[in-house]
Amino acid sequence: MRGAVMHAPGDVRVEKREDPKILAPSDAIIRLSATCICGSDLWPWRGIDKVHGPSPMGHEYVGVVEQIGSEVKTIKVGDFVVGSFFASDNTCEICQAGYQSRCVHAQLMGSEGAQAELLHVPMADGTLVATPGMPDADLVPSLLAASDVLGTGWFGAVAAEAGPGKTVAVVGDGAVGLLAILAAKQLGAERIIAMSRHESRQKLALEFGATDIIDERGDAGVAKIKELTGGLGAHSVVEAVGTQESMMQAIRSTRPGGHVGYVGVSHGVELPGEELFFSGVHLHGGPAPVRRFLPELIDLIWNRKINPGKVFDLELPLDQAAEGYKAMDERRAIKVLLHL
Numbered sequence: 001m002r003g004a005v006m007h008a009p010g011d012v013r014v015e016k017r018e019d020p021k022i023l024a025p026s027d028a029i030i031r032l033s034a035t036c037i038c039g040s041d042l043w044p045w046r047g048i049d050k051v052h053g054p055s056p057m058g059h060e061y062v063g064v065v066e067q068i069g070s071e072v073k074t075i076k077v078g079d080f081v082v083g084s085f086f087a088s089d090n091t092c093e094i095c096q097a098g099y100q101s102r103c104v105h106a107q108l109m110g111s112e113g114a115q116a117e118l119l120h121v122p123m124a125d126g127t128l129v130a131t132p133g134m135p136d137a138d139l140v141p142s143l144l145a146a147s148d149v150l151g152t153g154w155f156g157a158v159a160a161e162a163g164p165g166k167t168v169a170v171v172g173d174g175a176v177g178l179l180a181i182l183a184a185k186q187l188g189a190e191r192i193i194a195m196s197r198h199e200s201r202q203k204l205a206l207e208f209g210a211t212d213i214i215d216e217r218g219d220a221g222v223a224k225i226k227e228l229t230g231g232l233g234a235h236s237v238v239e240a241v242g243t244q245e246s247m248m249q250a251i252r253s254t255r256p257g258g259h260v261g262y263v264g265v266s267h268g269v270e271l272p273g274e275e276l277f278f279s280g281v282h283l284h285g286g287p288a289p290v291r292r293f294l295p296e297l298i299d300l301i302w303n304r305k306i307n308p309g310k311v312f313d314l315e316l317p318l319d320q321a322a323e324g325y326k327a328m329d330e331r332r333a334i335k336v337l338l339h340l
């Protein structure tokens with residue numbers, strides 16, 4: 001099969017990889033219908049995360065089940081399935097509590113390399129959710145978004161306790177931030193403040209349900225949020241970047257007693273203890289337990305209540321993955337879908 005492999009920062013090649021095989025009786029192999037490039041794939045592309053030799057890339061996937069192991073019970077060959085970037089058993093105490101991304105048997109799907117024609121999925125019964133049937137082609141991008149960015153934005157909004165009567169601010173205008181806006185809207189937030197300085201992203205933020213746009217960032221962004229909230233700060237703030245600046249912007253934009261949902265993968269973030277102590281905010285986040293939300297998200301997409309696939313503003317064939325990485329790195333594209 002063909003798949004994307006990163007050899008070094010800025011060097012992604014689509015090349016021949018070995019076809020994945022069933023290794024354990026709980027595994028499945030799926031044939032991908034579409035895959036995509038994640039903001040987090042840009043960390044190694046930019047050389048911020050180390051690349052240790054040729055690495056298969058990609059952890060977002062939808063597709064049709066091609067093979068199953070002998071113990072797989074709920075997933076059948078021919079099912080169209082969505083899974084998250086962590087495989088999980090969905091049965092342990094941590095999974096049952098809704099934290100499948102920290103399952104005691106969690107396996108990161110990134111090492112499987114989902115930017116490829118075929119994908120090996122461990123713990124298929126726990127990891128995969130089948131759609132009610134074969135989706136119409138126009139639903140595929142939205143179902144693919146559910147695999148990571150929608151589920152992650154959704155968790156950010158849930159962790160920030162977005163809901164009726166709440167003012168929600170979102171730090172970060174990548175796909176996750178934009179979909180946290182969509183999630184906050186679905187969860188009934190009264191006012192949703194997007195922080196973005198890019199016109200095309202602002203437009204999508206408004207389409208997804210933002211009521212206000214702030215183009216200031218850092219301290220100026222915090223001051224603007226305070227100004228919009230009677231000096232108090234937002235009830236709920238989603239942090240969807242993962243840098244020191246964005247995390248502090250989120251904490252400082254939150255009112256005492258409010259909630260920060262942080263879902264940007266942390267890179268070098270250090271929290272000042274004394275400021276945190278006096279902020280009086282709740283902090284909750286981490287790798288999103290996307291699997292918890294998949295049945296609900298698939299249902300909303302299937303019934304055309306939400307259209308998160310709009311975050312894909314560039315589609316390329318898998319063979320042009322490198323161009324997709326470049327387009328996202330240079331912020332020419334919000335998110336790139338790779339078709340097969």
Ligand SMILES: [Zn+2]
Pocket residue numbers: 088089090091092093094095096100102103104105106
């Ligand atoms: Zn588990």
